[in-house]
Amino acid sequence: MRREVNCHGVAVVEMTKRTDGKGYEMVADSKYNRRLTSSSTAQLTGPVAGSDLVKTKFDPTGFQTRGINNNCGAGLSPWGTYLTTEENFLGVFARGQDASQLSDGQNYGRERYGATEDFPGWEYLWHTPEAKDAKIADEFSRWDMTAVGTSAADDYRNGFNTFGYITEIDPFDQNSMPQKRTALGRFAHENCAYAPVEQGKPVVFYMGDDARGEYIYKFVSKATWSNSDIGGGLKAGDKYLNDGTLYVAIFNEDGSGEWKALVHSQNGLDASNTVLPFNGQDEVLVFARAAADVVGATKMDRPEWVSVSPMTGEVYVTLTNNKYRGVREDQPVSASNPRSYQAGEKAAGNDNGHIIRWAEAGGDHAAMSFEWDIYLFATPYDLAAENLSQLNDSNDLSSPDGLYFDPRGVLWIQTDDGAYTDTTSCMLLAALPGKVSDGTAITTSAGQQTRVGMPASNDNIKRFFVGPEGCEVTGITMAPDFKTLFINIQHPGNTWGAIAGGSTPRSATVMITREDGDVILAESFV
Numbered sequence: 001m002r003r004e005v006n007c008h009g010v011a012v013v014e015m016t017k018r019t020d021g022k023g024y025e026m027v028a029d030s031k032y033n034r035r036l037t038s039s040s041t042a043q044l045t046g047p048v049a050g051s052d053l054v055k056t057k058f059d060p061t062g063f064q065t066r067g068i069n070n071n072c073g074a075g076l077s078p079w080g081t082y083l084t085t086e087e088n089f090l091g092v093f094a095r096g097q098d099a100s101q102l103s104d105g106q107n108y109g110r111e112r113y114g115a116t117e118d119f120p121g122w123e124y125l126w127h128t129p130e131a132k133d134a135k136i137a138d139e140f141s142r143w144d145m146t147a148v149g150t151s152a153a154d155d156y157r158n159g160f161n162t163f164g165y166i167t168e169i170d171p172f173d174q175n176s177m178p179q180k181r182t183a184l185g186r187f188a189h190e191n192c193a194y195a196p197v198e199q200g201k202p203v204v205f206y207m208g209d210d211a212r213g214e215y216i217y218k219f220v221s222k223a224t225w226s227n228s229d230i231g232g233g234l235k236a237g238d239k240y241l242n243d244g245t246l247y248v249a250i251f252n253e254d255g256s257g258e259w260k261a262l263v264h265s266q267n268g269l270d271a272s273n274t275v276l277p278f279n280g281q282d283e284v285l286v287f288a289r290a291a292a293d294v295v296g297a298t299k300m301d302r303p304e305w306v307s308v309s310p311m312t313g314e315v316y317v318t319l320t321n322n323k324y325r326g327v328r329e330d331q332p333v334s335a336s337n338p339r340s341y342q343a344g345e346k347a348a349g350n351d352n353g354h355i356i357r358w359a360e361a362g363g364d365h366a367a368m369s370f371e372w373d374i375y376l377f378a379t380p381y382d383l384a385a386e387n388l389s390q391l392n393d394s395n396d397l398s399s400p401d402g403l404y405f406d407p408r409g410v411l412w413i414q415t416d417d418g419a420y421t422d423t424t425s426c427m428l429l430a431a432l433p434g435k436v437s438d439g440t441a442i443t444t445s446a447g448q449q450t451r452v453g454m455p456a457s458n459d460n461i462k463r464f465f466v467g468p469e470g471c472e473v474t475g476i477t478m479a480p481d482f483k484t485l486f487i488n489i490q491h492p493g494n495t496w497g498a499i500a501g502g503s504t505p506r507s508a509t510v511m512i513t514r515e516d517g518d519v520i521l522a523e524s525f526v
């Protein structure tokens with residue numbers, strides 16, 4: 001269990017250009033190299049820091065917690081720090097029968113995040129080793145959120161509430177502590193993408209909550225951007241990420257959209273709420289999903305990565321798939337999630353996913369409204385009724401997940417798929433999208449009207465490679481000279497990545513360079 005806890009988290013590694021000019025290599029003795037894991041101490045910052053909701057036996061004042069967990073997609077800040085995201089933290093916790101009674105609201109808040117009473121956790125079982133084997137205080141019991149003591153200072157009932165945040169790491173300060181930025185809300189964070197910054201304007205971050213029927217959010221900082229903060233480290237983070245407004249997205253049927261503020265005492269977020277009375281902004285943020293329910297946010301088909309186009313400023317989000325769409329009553333087909341179908345023996349719902357995009361009103365990322373369409377519907381090309389983007393056998397895909405605009409405007413799309421794997425492994429595609437409203441109105445096989453972007457062609461989307469069997473292709477960035485592309489191959493099957501003489505497959509980071517060392521996709525596509 002100890003080994004597994006320490007295998008979760010983030011590695012900071014310094015890389016240097018290889019002497020032959022092709023790609024990079026690790027600087028083995030760099031002072032920057034370090035691990036931050038599910039046992040590293042982290043600071044809670046922003047409106048939730050010091051709240052009763054995050055007081056634990058580890059820190060009865062509620063300012064620190066132990067561990068960062070299930071760190072998912074990448075995020076950068078405009079000032080040069082790393083924003084890691086806590087996604088499926090639910091799985092490492094267990095909850096038994098509470099001995100001291102929680103309020104109905106507190107109980108509902110836990111349930112809304114999947115932690116019902118007698119929840120055993122997923123396969124991790126980190127709470128199960130015996131206390132006598134612990135090497136640090138409460139090493140294992142801290143993963144058990146059952147209220148066993150008389151107050152929050154006696155147990156880890158609130159340990160669960162200290163996970164699920166955008167967490168800032170300063171890779172250039174090896175002694176710094178991860179900062180959980182609670183103002184950006186608590187949910188299953190996939191990644192975090194900032195809009196291009198402008199001197200004197202707020203800084204805006206976009207985020208998705210990756211679970212079936214969950215929401216898309218943005219955070220608008222109170223402080224306005226100053227270029228002098230570049231290189232400002234966690235101090236700049238304190239300035240832009242601790243104070244601001246969290247919004248959740250509503251996608252209207254007519255292609256318009258609006259942002260609703262998740263602010264205590266606005267939009268019905270107050271103590272008069274019967275399901276979960278919101279007594280303060282800390283409660284709104286810790287139970288952001290429940291707050292978003294109240295304001296009528298649109299339930300999406302599992303929002304994964306977000307990326308902002310450097311060409312148009314429009315925002316793209318992968319909606320990877322959702323087997324409940326149109327199947328469960330609480331997730332009806334909608335214009336922004338318009339497909340529910342059954343292909344052969346496969347499960348019904350939105351099996352292959354799509355990519356939604358929007359343009360903020362007036363090109364202002366802090367705007368309260370936007371116009372949206374669906375950039376691309378993923379599907380096997382021969383599933384004719386669902387092939388609404390006119391994909392062919394050289395650019396069809398399923399379950400888009402990782403998403404990254406490089407600075408030239410090339411959109412890289414990665415897949416994490418189980419629906420099309422009888423035909424192909426997961427893949428990376430390169431695309432050149434147009435802009436919102438460059439396509440047409442359509443009606444899906446589910447009878448839902450919506451708007452789709454211009455059709456796919458071999459000139460605007462191409463498969464770049466297919467990964468090994470069983471893998472997910474994920475995690476992506478590019479060197480500033482566009483000559484090295486970094487991606488990750490996660491959980492490959494067969495023996496891919498095995499060490500010499502072994503057969504256990506291993507996940508790995510992969511560098512892609514051209515044989516002639518030149519710029520990737522230089523003349524053929526950009």
Ligand code: CA
Nearest residue numbers: 072190210304
């Ligand atoms: Ca995810």
Ligand code: CA
Nearest residue numbers: 304401402416
């Ligand atoms: Ca993902």
Ligand code: CA
Nearest residue numbers: 304320401416
């Ligand atoms: Ca995924």
